[in-house]
Amino acid sequence: MTDGTYVGPKPVKPIPQEIRPSQENALRRWGEIRDWVLGLPALERVFLVGAGGSYSGLQAAHYLLDRESALPVVSVNSDEFYHRASPSVGPGALVIALSAAGATAETVRAASWAQERGAAVVAVTLKSDGPLAQAVSNGFISLNGDGNQIVLQLLVLATLAREGHDVSAKIDALHAxxxxxxxxxxxxxxxxxxxxxxxxxxxxxxxxxxxxxxxxxxxxxxxxxxxxxxxxxxxxxxxxxxxxxxxxxxxxxxxxxxxxxxxxxxxxxxxxxxxxxxxxxxxxxxxxxxxxxxxxxxxxxxxxxxxxxxxxxxxxxxxxxxxxxxxxxxxxxxxxxx
The missing domain is CATH 3.40.50.10490 (Glucose-6-phosphate isomerase like protein; domain 1)
Known part of the structure; x- marks a missing residue:
């Protein structure tokens, strides 16, 4: 099972330097993210949509929403989301679509379908020119996956703020x-x-x-x-x-x-x-x-x-x-x- 990927044991690569800049870049988006969520005409339910590592990467945000929000929240694989075609996807639904490069075809199709149904759809991705960001009207672009994780949490915190929760302690913790x-x-x-x-x-x-x-x-x-x-x-x-x-x-x-x-x-x-x-x-x-x-x-x-x-x-x-x-x-x- 080599297929050209076996190179033999080598010293471990150093801790990358881009983690901190990506985190700090994402944290600067709080005001923009909060204003966008507060400006939604209606917010009655939340769908977290992704595939593969992006689907797994939604679970921490899902947990926080489940713990603190009264809104119904579902995290679902992109293709499942599209093929299930829930009638609750439409006006009043917020669909958060996560894809690192924004090139996962199933996620692009799911996000496009949800937007056509009248849902508020936001892409969380790394490439503004990627297929996902281009397919929907709203997106927040990060520098790497660490930034995406913070953006997801900020979207959750903005949703909680919209419900009247005081999220200042969590915002302060994020800055640490x-x-x-x-x-x-x-x-x-x-x-x-x-x-x-x-x-x-x-x-x-x-x-x-x-x-x-x-x-x-x-x-x-x-x-x-x-x-x-x-x-x-x-x-x-x-x-x-x-x-x-x-x-x-x-x-x-x-x-x-x-x-x-x-x-x-x-x-x-x-x-x-x-x-x-x-x-x-x-x-x-x-x-x-x-x-x-x-x-x-x-x-x-x-x-x-x-x-x-x-x-x-x-x-x-x-x-x-x-x-x-x-x-x-x-x-x-x-x-x-x-």
Whole structure:
């Protein structure tokens, strides 16, 4: 399974320098995003639409809306959204479409269809000249995926502000994010190296998560391990774990846990107690272990997913380093029509 992507083990790439500029650029969009949401003629329901890593990348925003908004909110795969053709997509619906390059055909079609139905559609993407941004009337353009994650949260906070919520504490916490991310990534690097070294040859990688970190887990196993490292991998919701998947775990099974500081943390802690007794090595990535300078204690659960996002890229770079497979190679994706 080389197909030109095996280059042999190499030193891990350094932490990229563009994370902070992208975060700061996105944070400057708050006033524009707030005004756009407040100016919508009606807002009765929210659809979060994306595919692949973009679909997974919507889950932290979905979690916050579920926790704090009275509005119905659904996150759905782009093609499912289009083919289901819910009659509730129309005036009064806000559709947030996420696509990094804006070139995912299914997301472009879904967003175009929703706009034709009269929904307020906004693209969250990296390219103003990409197909998604060109297909809809409204879009917020970021410099990289870290910026997209902040834009999604700002859209949620603007929705909450429209409902009358005081979001100032979360806005303040977001402004601490660049410094917090810098410190967290530096502190995480030794753990990332240790996990990659220990897990690089496992037959299947299982990752357990919950709440706003569920999507980050899916991004790691699906996009990085399956797509880029050609490893068998799956992310399991920490409660779904007890509905069947735990039967395949034994003392030879290794796994990874994502623990946040949100209301769903007890779900993962329960799974951890089971794994400590019945499974093999369990690697914990716990936001409580992160130095999040400047983030108030009551906002750490909100900020954690935004820090886990670049952490997953660092974990993936460490896998690529020890396995010798680059993150750029694909066998099928983008190689031909499918």
């Amino acid at each position: 994010l660049p410094d917090a991310t810098d410190a967290a990534l530096r502190g995480f690097e030794p753990l990332a190296a240790a996990i990659a070294k220990d897990m690089k040859d496992v037959p299947v990688t299982y990752l357990l998560a919950s709440g706003p970190l569920q999507g980050m887990g899916s991004t790691f196993t699906s996009c990085f391990l399956q797509e880029m490292q050609w490893m068998h991998a799956a992310t399991i919701n920490a409660n779904e774990f007890f509905q069947g998947p735990f039967e395949v775990f034994d003392k030879q099974t290794k796994s990874i846990l994502f623990l946040g500081e949100d209301a769903t943390r007890p779900m993962v802690e329960r799974a951890e107690r089971f794994l400590s007794e019945h499974s093999g090595t369990t690697h914990r990535i716990d936001s409580r272990d992160l130095e999040l300078a400047g983030v108030p204690s009551d906002q750490r659960g909100f900020i954690a997913p935004l820090v886990f996002y670049p952490m997953m890229f660092r974990l993936a770079e460490n896998y690529a380093s020890v396995r010798g497979y680059t993150l750029e190679g694909r066998r099928y994706m983008w190689q031909f029509a499918y």
